[in-house]
Amino acid sequence: MVGIVVRIAILDRSQSRVKVIRGDMARALIIVDFQNDFTPGGALPVPDGDQISERINELAASGEFDLVVATRDWHPPEHGSFATSGGPWPQHCVAGSDGAQLHSSLDQRRVDVVIDKGQDPDTEGYSGFEGTGLERMLRDRGIDEVAICGLATDYCVKNTAIDALRAGFRVCVDERGIRGVDVHPGDCKRAIGEMREAGAVIG
Ligand code: VGL
Ligand code: ZN
Helix, strand or coil, X not given: CXXXXXXXEEEECCCCEEEEECCCCCEEEEEECCEHHHCCCCCCCCCCHHXXXXXXXXXXXXCCCCEEEEEEECECCCCCCEHHHCCCEXXXXXXXXXXXXXXXXXXXXXXXXXXXXXXXXXXXXXXCCCCCCHHHHHHHCCCCEEEEEEECHHHHHHHHHHHHHHCCCEEEEEEEEEECCCCCCCHHHXXXXXXXXXXXXXX
């Protein structure tokens, strides 16, 4: 078998289509919280948060990924992170609200799976891996490597990337496909440093 590249085609029943897992690596794209409330005009806008849509759509359509996941911050109305409950943030991404919908500039035809997070009222739920089936899903589909884009660099992108590394995935963070809030100036820069330090490739 020397010299033969093994390509395994599996029928993914949930998607009713055949995916090819490369002999080398299977990759997923994770689009973090690209939602109305995190874009200008929303309840907790990330400056220029809408500007990453072209890059996200380009990544999702690139053919580089075996699976495209979009996470949504999806909070109950009394979530502990809301100022009304003593938390740091204005009310945002209440489950089912317009603000919680994926931004209309995202080409949702490219999204295979949507993962809702932040549903536990008592934890921040910044990471897409926290209290969700994301890790299991990636493992079930043989994913080795994840690329991460979305919002916000210094919160949900950072925590998702660090949890992905902890779970043993290789992680690339797409620098052109992220934006952050920078509540304290320098937060985004520090977040990128922390992700790199934890083992992520920033590119
Ligand atoms: C986020 C603050 C509060 C994020 C979510 O998606 O980065 N930030 N909830
Ligand atoms: Zn939130």
